[in-house]
Amino acid sequence: xIKNERWFHSPSTVSVARAIGxxxxxxxxxxxxxxxxxxxxxxxFFMGFFASRLNFLHPxxxxxxxxLLTVNLSCSMIAILIGAGLIPKEFERRTIYVxxxxxxxxxxxxFGKFVGLMLVLVLNWCLQCLSYxxxxxxxxxxxxxxxxxxxxxxxxxxxxxxMMLGCIAILFSTFTTTSLSIVFTLGFYLIGNSISQxxxxxxxxxxGMGRAVMEGAAAVLPNFEHFNLGYKVTYGLPxxxxxxxxxxxxxxxxxxxxxxxxxxxxxxxxx
Amino acid sequence: MGTVLDVIGVDYEFRSGFxxxxxxxLSSVSLSVPENSVFGFLGANGAGKTSLxxxxxxxxxxxxxxxxxxxxxxxxxVARSKVGYLPERPYxxxxxxxxxxxxxxxxxxxxxxxxxxxxxxxxxxIVGMDHAKNVELRHCSKGMLQRVGIAQAMIHHPEILIxxxxxSGLDPIGRKEIRELIVHLASEGRTIFFSSHVIxxxxxxxxxxxxxxxxxxxxxxxxxxxxAQGPLRTEIAFSGPKLEQWSQFPEFxxxxxxxxxxxxxxxxxxxxxxxxxxxxxxxxxxxxVTPIRMSLEDLFTKSTEQQKExxxxxx
Numbered sequence: 001x002i003k004n005e006r007w008f009h010s011p012s013t014v015s016v017a018r019a020i021g022x023x024x025x026x027x028x029x030x031x032x033x034x035x036x037x038x039x040x041x042x043x044x045f046f047m048g049f050f051a052s053r054l055n056f057l058h059p060x061x062x063x064x065x066x067x068l069l070t071v072n073l074s075c076s077m078i079a080i081l082i083g084a085g086l087i088p089k090e091f092e093r094r095t096i097y098v099x100x101x102x103x104x105x106x107x108x109x110x111f112g113k114f115v116g117l118m119l120v121l122v123l124n125w126c127l128q129c130l131s132y133x134x135x136x137x138x139x140x141x142x143x144x145x146x147x148x149x150x151x152x153x154x155x156x157x158x159x160x161x162x163m164m165l166g167c168i169a170i171l172f173s174t175f176t177t178t179s180l181s182i183v184f185t186l187g188f189y190l191i192g193n194s195i196s197q198x199x200x201x202x203x204x205x206x207x208g209m210g211r212a213v214m215e216g217a218a219a220v221l222p223n224f225e226h227f228n229l230g231y232k233v234t235y236g237l238p239x240x241x242x243x244x245x246x247x248x249x250x251x252x253x254x255x256x257x258x259x260x261x262x263x264x265x266x267x268x269x270x271x
Numbered sequence: 272m273g274t275v276l277d278v279i280g281v282d283y284e285f286r287s288g289f290x291x292x293x294x295x296x297l298s299s300v301s302l303s304v305p306e307n308s309v310f311g312f313l314g315a316n317g318a319g320k321t322s323l324x325x326x327x328x329x330x331x332x333x334x335x336x337x338x339x340x341x342x343x344x345x346x347x348x349v350a351r352s353k354v355g356y357l358p359e360r361p362y363x364x365x366x367x368x369x370x371x372x373x374x375x376x377x378x379x380x381x382x383x384x385x386x387x388x389x390x391x392x393x394x395x396x397i398v399g400m401d402h403a404k405n406v407e408l409r410h411c412s413k414g415m416l417q418r419v420g421i422a423q424a425m426i427h428h429p430e431i432l433i434x435x436x437x438x439s440g441l442d443p444i445g446r447k448e449i450r451e452l453i454v455h456l457a458s459e460g461r462t463i464f465f466s467s468h469v470i471x472x473x474x475x476x477x478x479x480x481x482x483x484x485x486x487x488x489x490x491x492x493x494x495x496x497x498x499a500q501g502p503l504r505t506e507i508a509f510s511g512p513k514l515e516q517w518s519q520f521p522e523f524x525x526x527x528x529x530x531x532x533x534x535x536x537x538x539x540x541x542x543x544x545x546x547x548x549x550x551x552x553x554x555x556x557x558x559x560v561t562p563i564r565m566s567l568e569d570l571f572t573k574s575t576e577q578q579k580e581x582x583x584x585x586x
Contacts, residue, residue, distance in 0.1 A: 010348040011381035019378035023364055023371075030366055093362045098423065101328040101356040102379040103348035270285060271330050 016108040017115045020099070024086065024116020033081050034120070041074035041128060049135055063139045065234045068154055071128040072230075075162035076189060078124050079117070083169030084181035086113045087266070097271065107263030110170065114259060117166045125159045150239045154229035160251035161227040165189055167258035168222065174265040191217075192224035222254050275431050275462050276304040276327060281336035283322055283486075296322045297486045300336070304431070304464050304479065309457045311473030311494070312466040313482035313571060320466040320483060321359055324435050327464070328356045340431065352381065355429035359436045361420030365409035369400050369419045372408065373426050380427035390426060398422045398452060414445035421452065432456065434465040438472055450476055470571055482571060504563040505543045508534045511555035522546050531558060 028034060048066025052059035087110070090096035099109060132155075168188055172181035191198065195218050202214030226247040232239060283297040297319050304310045314320045325331040326338045329346040340350035363372050370391055377387035395401040398418040408416060417437060424432055437453070438446045454476050457463050467473050473480060474494070481491035490497065504524075510532025517533055518526050522542040526535035537546050543560070550557060 010352070011379060015378055015381075019375055023367065023375050027364055027366055094358060094360060095362055095364055097325075097330060097358045098356060098361075098363070098376060099379055100330055101351060101354065102376065102427075103351040103381060104379055271325065 010103045013108050013111065016104050017112045020109060020112025021115030021119060024113050025119040028082055028086075028116065028120045029123075031082065034078060034124070037074055037077045037081065038124065038127070040077075041070050042131065044070040044073070045131055045135055049139065052139055060136075060139055061234050063136060064151070065230060067132040067135055068151075068158070068230055068233055071125070071132055071155065072158045072161070074128050075121060075125055075158050076165050079121055079162040079166035080169050080182055080185045080189065082120065083117050083166035084173050084185060085178045086117060086170060087173045088178045088181075091271075100271065105263075106266045106269075110174070110262050110266055111259060114167060114170060117170070118163060121159065121162050121166060125155075125162070129155050148233070148236055150229060150237065151233050153239055153244055154233045157227035157229060157247065157251075160248065161224055164222060164224075164251055164254045164258070167255045167262070171258045171262040171265070174262045174269060188222060189224065192222045193228060195221065195223045195225050223250075226250055273306050274303040275306050275341055276464065277337075277339045278302050278323065278327070279337045279339070281323070281326060281333045281338060283319075283326060283331070284334050295486060297326075297333075300483070300486070300488050302481050302488055302491045304462060307457075307460055307462055308479045309453065309477045310462070310464040310479040310481070311477030312464060313468065313470060313473055313480065314466070314484060315468055318483045319486040320468075321435055322486075323483070324356075324433055324466060327433055328354055352427065353430045355424030355427065355432045357417075357420045357424045357432070357434040357437055359439065361416055363408050363416070363419065363423075366407060368405050368407055369395065369411075369415075369422070370404045372419055372423055376423040377426045382427055387426070394422045394426055397425070397455075399448075413440055414442075414448065417441065417445070417449060418452070421449075421456075425456070429461075431462040431464060434463065436467055437465055438467060438469065446472065503539060505537050506534060506559070506561045506563055507537060507543070507546055507550075508532065508558035508560075509550055509555045510558060511550075511553065513553065520546070520549070532556070536563070 045067060048063055048070065051066065052062040055062055090099075090113075096109070100106065165185060165188075169181050169185040172184045176184070198214055198218045198221075202211045202218065205211045205214060226243075229239065231237070278300055281297055281300045282295065283300075284293045284295045286292065287294050300319075300323060312320055312323075322331070326333050327340070327345055329344075329351045332346060338345040341353055343350040343353075345351070345354075364375075367375065373391050373394065374384075374387050377390065378384075382390070391404070392401065395404050398421050400415065400418045400422060403411070403415060406415075408419065411419065421432075421434070421437065424434070434453070438449050441449060450472065453463055453465065457476075465473075477494055479492065480494045480497060482489050508529070508531070514528075514533055517523070517535065520526075520535075522537050522545050523535040524538055526533055528534075535546070537543050547557070547560070
């Protein structure tokens, strides 16, 4: 007769997230999309570096600005392109069936996938930051003059923003296809980086209804402008502590909200 | 004997198509799986086998009725911790090794790392995969994947194993190996529920059987009760002198020659007694006496044909 050793307790969210996160991470680092985006980032880095060589006045500003943009684009694209495919891939390949037959909830599963994506984003972010700093040091004297706390926070904000985008992509992917999730998240990314333009458009509209819609959209859509410190980094402007704290809190709030919504939506999704 | 899994008056429907129309897949399904039994679940493709299995594993919720695992609703965590599930096409993350898969699903079942580490060598040797524990699944054959699938289903010592078409897509040797593995697991006292559309697979290893057709359970119970149905016929093969006279013997409902002598079919116990008595009188050499029972296949085919006729009559 078999020994009836039993594990009646449900696994904790931490252990589920660890297990799913690890498998997701090891799966994503084999994904060709990741390497294509990283390769594009390196090409952009070097383009910025060579462009700075052509400038006599402030070459460090070009490296700073171009480099930060590259880190931002690379992290955001990885978050969107990989995040949008994580859940649908599980359904397509039916790997979710066995996972959900275990005593775990769908919300825990989504959280685990997010943890895996987060690990990939952190790894890519570290790699990009390192390349960025190496490039800054290669442009003579620029590492000293260019490196500042503003730059450190700007890089940190890039990471937060990419996590937010990853969460939004996961949220969309719980109820639509991978391609539509990518399109929607890209839309959010573009609009979220132009919230002030949206507000400006609202003030210029004649119709009250149109104005209300624009203002409502500006209030509801995630505002990525809070995380865009490119201007301040380029010109070495100081950063208020309150902005850092509030932006970080805002970022974590959006992440939590998106994960909660994704959990709610996937609960209703038919397997 | 108690039951470990009860399906009580279950209806299941899902929405499909552009207009999300409801489609009924299961209708008033009821069955019970006794403890320590090997339960075969038969049905043609599209009959509703996988849908019912998804309800049993808590992946889906019935529209009506209840599915209970040890008295707990199948969707609860307690019920799911008692079930080991092998899906029809056991797709796993193919970058993982057999060991990696077991670690993953063990953790999801709530086992600690130490418990998983201790269990892996044992479970891999049961399914005969200990030699390939570090092979990535993308390099594994279908039979090996099936074994890994069964191993992950058993990693957390479930009290019932639910296997969805465990022998599908395997070659004859693979089928035989999986059949033997199921028999071995059952001999250790596990309750095994498995679906198949291949009747001989079910017939050879199950002690309980149910079959489903167009979402309705057509029959359910011990396999013997189905096999005992229909008239008892016996095949008697013999050789000896004066073979020609036997073709006229009234007890034989059919008779034919073979290389060793004659093979005749007799109906009923009385007929068998008479023929055997006569053969012994004539000093014939009896080669074999084999009862011919109605096979599950016959029953299944008969039931399918009956349903087709009923549908035709209604039209």
